[in-house]
Amino acid sequence: MSRSSALAAICLSSGLLVSACGPSGGASKTAVEAMSSPAEKQAALASLPAPYNTGDLENGERQFGVCRSCHTIAPGGRNMTGPNLYGVFGRKAGSVDGFAYSDAVKAAGFVWDGAHLDQWLTNPRTFLPGTKMSFAGIKAEKDRVDLIAYLKVETGAGKTAVAEPKTQP
Ligand code: HEC
Known part of the structure; x- marks a missing residue:
């Protein structure tokens, strides 16, 4: 399994917000957005x-x-x-x-x-x-x-x- 599909699987199975599983691989939000x-x-x-x-x-x-x-x-x-x-x-x-x-x-x-x-x-x-x-x-x-x-x-x-x-x- 490639790294990205592994990530996708984690995101799906853990029920994380979709935005946390975007192209950046769930990079933390910036302080400003937060x-x-x-x-x-x-x-x-x-x-x-x-x-x-x-x-x-x-x-x-x-x-x-x-x-x-x-x-x-x-x-x-x-x-x-x-x-x-x-x-x-x-x-x-x-x-x-x-x-x-x-x-x-x-x-x-x-x-x-x-x-x-x-x-x-x-x-x-x-x-x-x-x-x-x-x-x-x-x-x-x-x-x-x-x-x-x-x-x-x-x-x-x-x-x-x-x-x-x-x-x-
Ligand atoms: C009609 C347009 C206009 C409106 C409405 C306006 N401003 Fe301004 N503002 C300017 C301009 C043009 C400057 C630059 C002034 C200068 O160089 O003399 C400025 C400069 C400033 C600065 C200084 C910024 C700096 O970098 O030094 C502040 C702070 C500011 N405005 C806050 C406000 C706030 C808060 C409001 C609303 C209550 C407001 N302004 C409404 C046009 C406007």
Whole structure:
């Protein structure tokens, strides 16, 4: 019996999920795919620093609806009108390869964290005058917290639990 037919026999007889018996011979799922179950997302949420650990992921996803026309958040997602946001937490502002940022964002010089994103999402144009992100802002603080919690969970920050530096008063 060849190696592949042996594998097929194991897969059939053990009742494993069909996906685990694909062409790759049942290679383990990547960490990113593994994050997709609701329980794993809730665990990632709980690992976030306050106030994001009590964020409402459903509302966050709803809020992200207004970002979706310009941004992808999946790993390796393409740049659209705005840059791909996977891994944005802990990344220097304006540093996605191949995206043509405004000088305002290129020169910003900070690393994205919840506090910076909160200011950015309140009003991008007053936070970084000269930005080309045409977005009016999200007025309700709770909506921003929920959106940032959602973004952290979806863009991989929950897995590494990016530290939140103390916010200025
Ligand atoms: C109309 C299109 C558009 C919408 C809607 C939009 N963005 Fe953007 N976004 C941009 C553009 C363009 C840039 C680059 C800005 C620059 O270079 O000045 C950007 C930049 C960013 C950055 C900085 C990324 C980096 O690599 O430094 C973040 C974070 C971001 N957007 C988050 C969001 C979120 C969250 C939303 C939804 C609330 C949103 N954006 C809505 C177009 C958009």
